[in-house]
Amino acid sequence: MAGSLACVRALATVLLLGLATVSRSMNLQGKESQEASRIPSQFSSQERVAMKEALKDAIKIPTVSFGPEEFNTTALAEFGEFIQKAFPTVFKTSFIQHEAVGSYSHLFTVRGSDPSLQPYLLMAHIDVVPAPQEGWEVPPFSGLERDGFIYGRGTLDNKNSVMAILQALELLLVRNYVPRRSFYIALGHDEEVSGKYGAQKISALLQSRGVQLAFLVDEGSFILDGFIPSLKNPFAIIAVSEKGSINLNLQVNMAPGHSSAPPEETSIGILAAAVSRLEQSPLPNMFGDGPLKTTLQLLANELPFPTNIVLNNLWLFRPLVSRLLERNYITNAFVRTTTAATMFNAGIKANVIPPMAQATINFRIHPAQTVQEVLELVKKILADDRVQMHVTGAFDPLPISPSDEQAFGYQLLRHTIQSIFPEVNIVGPGICIGNTDSRHYTNLTSNIYRFNPVYLNPQDFSSIHGLNEKISVQAYHTQVKFMFELIQDADTYQGPVPHLHEL
Ligand SMILES: *[C@@H]1O[C@H](CO)[C@@H](O)[C@H](O)[C@H]1NC(C)=O
Numbered sequence: 001m002a003g004s005l006a007c008v009r010a011l012a013t014v015l016l017l018g019l020a021t022v023s024r025s026m027n028l029q030g031k032e033s034q035e036a037s038r039i040p041s042q043f044s045s046q047e048r049v050a051m052k053e054a055l056k057d058a059i060k061i062p063t064v065s066f067g068p069e070e071f072n073t074t075a076l077a078e079f080g081e082f083i084q085k086a087f088p089t090v091f092k093t094s095f096i097q098h099e100a101v102g103s104y105s106h107l108f109t110v111r112g113s114d115p116s117l118q119p120y121l122l123m124a125h126i127d128v129v130p131a132p133q134e135g136w137e138v139p140p141f142s143g144l145e146r147d148g149f150i151y152g153r154g155t156l157d158n159k160n161s162v163m164a165i166l167q168a169l170e171l172l173l174v175r176n177y178v179p180r181r182s183f184y185i186a187l188g189h190d191e192e193v194s195g196k197y198g199a200q201k202i203s204a205l206l207q208s209r210g211v212q213l214a215f216l217v218d219e220g221s222f223i224l225d226g227f228i229p230s231l232k233n234p235f236a237i238i239a240v241s242e243k244g245s246i247n248l249n250l251q252v253n254m255a256p257g258h259s260s261a262p263p264e265e266t267s268i269g270i271l272a273a274a275v276s277r278l279e280q281s282p283l284p285n286m287f288g289d290g291p292l293k294t295t296l297q298l299l300a301n302e303l304p305f306p307t308n309i310v311l312n313n314l315w316l317f318r319p320l321v322s323r324l325l326e327r328n329y330i331t332n333a334f335v336r337t338t339t340a341a342t343m344f345n346a347g348i349k350a351n352v353i354p355p356m357a358q359a360t361i362n363f364r365i366h367p368a369q370t371v372q373e374v375l376e377l378v379k380k381i382l383a384d385d386r387v388q389m390h391v392t393g394a395f396d397p398l399p400i401s402p403s404d405e406q407a408f409g410y411q412l413l414r415h416t417i418q419s420i421f422p423e424v425n426i427v428g429p430g431i432c433i434g435n436t437d438s439r440h441y442t443n444l445t446s447n448i449y450r451f452n453p454v455y456l457n458p459q460d461f462s463s464i465h466g467l468n469e470k471i472s473v474q475a476y477h478t479q480v481k482f483m484f485e486l487i488q489d490a491d492t493y494q495g496p497v498p499h500l501h502e503l
Pocket residue numbers: 061062064072074075076078
C-alpha cells in the first residue's frame with residue numbers, strides 16, 4: 001500500500017511539474033498579447049468632469065447608518081437606482097451579473113474569459129456615519145466643490161471607493177475591455193454598524209456557491225503623508241490584519257438606600273473606581289509583535305540620522321521606540337489593546353442611592369492578543385468581585401494575511417501602488433485599528449488586504465467620522481485610475497515567478 005502510494009505521488013509530481021511548465025509558457029504568451037492590448041488609464045476632460053460629478057451626486061444621497069437597526073432606507077434605495085444611472089454599461093454588460101443582497105447591498109459578478117484563474121473581490125461600503133451640520137465649512141451632504149476639494153460625509157469613508165470601483169469598471173467596459181480573471185464587487189450598506197445585513201449576507205451567499213477567492217481588497221488603510229515629521233516621502237500601508245473588539249458591560253449591584261444615611265460605598269463609587277483603574281492600567285504594549293515592526297524597519301532607511309539608526313537597531317532601541325509610539329494617541333492604538341469607557345449610567349433621583357450602576361468599556365484588541373486573554377487581564381485589573389463583567393459583543397483580531405514575496409494579492413497591490421504613485425518608495429504591511437466589512441469574508445480567503453489608494457494626512461484622519469471630510473478632485477481621479485490599472489494588473493501580473501526547484 002505504502003509503496004504504491006509513493007508511486008502515485010511521484011507520478012503526480014511529474015504531472016504537476018509538467019503542467020506547471022506548460023501553463024507557465026502559456027502564461028508568457030498570454031502576457032505578451034495581453035500587454036499589447038493593455039488600455040492606458042487616460043481619460044478625456046469630459047470623462048473627468050463626469051467622474052467628479054458622479055461622486056458629488058453620490059455624496060448628496062444621505063445613506064446614513066444611525067444605529068445597528070436604524071438605516072435611511074429611502075436613501076439606500078435611492079442609491080441603488082443612482083448607480084444604475086451613473087454606470088449604465090456595468091449594468092447592461094452580459095458577462096456581469098448584478099444582485100441586490102439584503103435589499104440594499106450590491107454584489108456584482110464579473111465573469112472573466114479565463115475560468116482557470118481564481119477570482120478576487122473588490123469591496124467598499126455605501127453607508128456613512130451621521131454628520132451633524134454644525135462645524136462643517138459646507139453642509140455635509142451637499143457634495144460641494146471648493147478649492148479643488150469635494151466636501152461631504154463619505155468622500156473618504158467610503159463612497160470614494162464605491163464610486164471609483166464602479167467608475168473604473170465602466171470606463172474599461174466602454175473601451176471594450178474583457179477581464180481574463182473573474183472578480184466580484186461587494187458594496188455593503190451597513191458597514192458602519194456591523195455589516196450584519198450586507199457584508200455578512202454577501203459572504204454567506206458566496207460561500208453557498210462554493211467560491212474561494214485569490215484575495216480581496218477593502219478599505220482600511222492609506223498612503224500616509226505627514227505622520228512622521230522627518231519623513232519627506234509619503235508611504236503606503238497595506239493593512240494585513242485588523243483589531244478585534246470587546247464590548248464589556250460592567251455592573252455593580254448594591255442595596256438601595258436613602259441619601260440621608262448613605263453606606264460607606266455606593267454602586268456609583270465602586271464602579272467609578274473600577275473604570276478609573278482600567279484607564280490607569282493600560283493593557284500591555286505589544287510593539288514588536290505584528291507587522292508594524294517590519295514597516296518601521298522599511299522606513300528606517302528613509303529617515304535622517306539618528307532615527308534611521310534607532311529603527312535599524314530595534315534589538316537595542318525597542319523599549320525606546322515602543323515608549324515613543326505610546327505617547328501619541330493614534331500610534332498608541334497601533335501598539336496595544338486600547339481601553340475606552342464609552343457609557344456610564346446610574347441613578348434616577350437626587351436623593352436615592354441607586355441599587356445599580358452600569359458602564360460599557362470598548363476594547364480594541366491588538367492582533368497579538370485574543371478576546372480571552374484581554375478578559376483575563378481586565379479581571380485582574382478590576383480585582384473586585386462586586387464588579388460583574390458581561391460581554392455583550394466580541395470578536396478576535398483578524399488573522400494576519402501574508403505579505404511575503406509569494407503573496408500574490410499583496411504583491412499585486414504593491415505593484416499597482418508603485419506604478420500609480422512612483423513617489424512612494426515604501427509599501428509595507430500594517431494593521432487597521434478600526435474594523436471593516438472584510439472581517440466577514442475570512443472563510444473565502446486568507447488574503448485580506450485593506451488599502452484605499454488615497455493620500456491621508458493627520459488632518460484628513462480626524463475628518464473621517466469627524467468634520468469637513470473631503471477629497472481633492474485630483475485624488476479622486478487618481479483613485480479611479482488606480483482601480484482601472486488594478487483590474488488590468490490582476491489579469492496580467494505574474495508576480496515573483498516561483499523557481500522550478502522550489503516546487
Ligand atoms: C433619508 O434620505 C432621504 C433621501 O433619500 C432624505 O430626504 C431624508 O431627509 C433622509 N432622512 C434622514 C432622517 O436623514
